[in-house]
Amino acid sequence: METAALRTRLVEVVVPVHNEQRALRASTTRLHAYLAGTFPYGFRITIADNASTDDTWRIATELAGELPHVRALHLDEKGRGRALRHVWSRSEADVVSYMDVDLSTDLDAFLPLVAPLLSGHSDLAIGTRLARASRVERGPKRELISRSYNLLLRSVMGAGFSDAQCGFKAVRTEIAHALLPGVEDEQWFFDTELLLLAERHGLRIHEVPVDWVDDPDSRVDILRTAMDDLRGLARVARETLSGAARIPMPARVERAELPKGMARQLPRFAIVGTGSTLAYLVLFSSLREILSPLAANAVALLVTAVANTAVNRRFTFGVTGSAGAMRHQLEALIAFLVGLTLTSGSLFLLPDRVSYGVELIAVVIANAAATLVRFLLLRVWVFNPERKTTR
Structure with missing residues (x-):
């Protein structure tokens, strides 16, 4: 065969x-x-x-x-x-x-x-x-x-x-x-x-x-x-x-071009991500006064993830109207769980009684890795206009 x-x-x-x-x-x-x-x-x-x-x-x-x-x-x-x-x-x-x-x-x-x-x-x-x-x-x-x-x-x-x-x-x-x-x-x-x-x-x-x-x-x-x-x-x-030697090339042959739509989506996602990260750090710092590091991280991450999905839905991926909004939020929770796993894992692996500054550095690094996963999930699955959905 x-x-x-x-x-x-x-x-x-x-x-x-x-x-x-x-x-x-x-x-x-x-x-x-x-x-x-x-x-x-x-x-x-x-x-x-x-x-x-x-x-x-x-x-x-x-x-x-x-x-x-x-x-x-x-x-x-x-x-x-x-x-x-x-x-x-x-x-x-x-x-x-x-x-x-x-x-x-x-x-x-x-x-x-x-x-x-x-x-x-x-x-x-x-x-x-x-x-x-x-x-x-x-x-x-x-x-x-x-x-x-x-x-x-x-x-x-x-x-x-x-x-x-x-x-x-x-x-x-x-x-x-x-x-x-x-x-x-x-x-x-x-x-x-x-x-x-x-x-x-x-x-x-x-x-x-x-x-x-x-x-x-x-x-x-x-x-x-x-x-x-x-x-x-x-x-x-x-x-x-x-400059006469340059010839037009098909998109599938030209290596210098980003995939369709990504040139617009990347900077917008970065803007939203920067705002979400700042909001996360403010929430985490405030909640850290009354909660454990793991609990403060989970609450701050959940709140900013919901807001991040809503803003990216409209601003980055151009989805308008309320149709499918709840489904998008539920599907984006997978990205939230990835981020929660990475950030919680980084905090869990820290030695006891580390400084507050070390905790912040750990969650920022873990968040950076989770952001990449989040962008890929949102682009190729959650907000992909060509995906097929079933009832």
């Missing part, structure tokens, strides 16, 4: 290719066998051919006909970023991802890459070759260029991620759909721009150390790619300074 539930989640793996007739068949067959044999979620492999001039497209269509869960897509224009944008923006999968056709990254890192996205823990995930736990085999030239580029990103752009160029990434599909309109590059800088945009919007980027073996027959023009990346960085820096 659990396996069937996992299979309902879909991960799309895009393999962008340009003139890769040499490696395409072997790599796709290996990737398909690995996912079919070990991957616990549903998957689809999309071979995105961007303007190949050799036999790449023919091989891609053959593979799509031979292997289940494999499809082929052809674009008339070249560009890895263009291919990823085309597939990701149209995908209905839960998570979209991509990897280089040479499969330089060990496939055992793929499940750790996508699992935090499927669980909702993270928004984007990248493989990193620069972590201490990573094992990397590549020449000194590529190593120097990669480390220099990522150092530039961290020092100039303030990037928090460690490896922008590793061809092993995944994104929650709703996040990809929100970010893609703000990404301009269609080539190799696409990855970096996507990550910088994600960080600027406060999204969570998960990093997975990977084992990497460099492909000596790689078609990447290192010098040209490096120059394009530098031009892309300059453009993004200008847009960031001008």
Whole structure:
């Protein structure tokens, strides 16, 4: 039953290719066998051919006909970023991802890459070759260029991620759909721009150390790619300074926003809470002259709790009229009991014959904890306009 539930989640793996007739068949067959044999979620492999001039497209269509869960897509224009944008923006999968056709990254890192996205823990995930736990085999030239580029990103752009160029990434599909309109590059800088945009919007980027073996027959023009990346960085820096890089994000994606209504409710609740605390302290101090600490605390807390609920009902949560007022008071008594338990417990745990000042400090601290519980109860239950009530 659990396996069937996992299979309902879909991960799309895009393999962008340009003139890769040499490696395409072997790599796709290996990737398909690995996912079919070990991957616990549903998957689809999309071979995105961007303007190949050799036999790449023919091989891609053959593979799509031979292997289940494999499809082929052809674009008339070249560009890895263009291919990823085309597939990701149209995908209905839960998570979209991509990897280089040479499969330089060990496939055992793929499940750790996508699992935090499927669980909702993270928004984007990248493989990193620069972590201490990573094992990397590549020449000194590529190593120097990669480390220099990522150092530039961290020092100039303030990037928090460690490896922008590793061809092993995944994104929650709703996040990809929100970010893609703000990404301009269609080539190799696409990855970096996507990550910088994600960080600027406060999204969570998960990093997975990977084992990497460099492909000596790689078609990447290192010098040209490096120059394009530098031009892309300059453009993004200008847009960031001008404010043009900010894009509208759905409320469920934007991390900086409070839940609906809370921006108004919090300050109002704080005002009411401050008044209630002062009233509680006055009552507790007066009653302490004639009652025990526990009895004075209970009476003062009950009186201020009833008043607090009535004021918050109208002022903080905007509930008008008398309908439901008694029910609200009775339900809010749960918050009163939480506060009574915390404050009474703090007084009970004090040593005998402590000073009056120590008693006040104890009940104020306990009241602070009870206030947080009270706000949550009032917001999500007592005065929640969307709750369903039964007679």
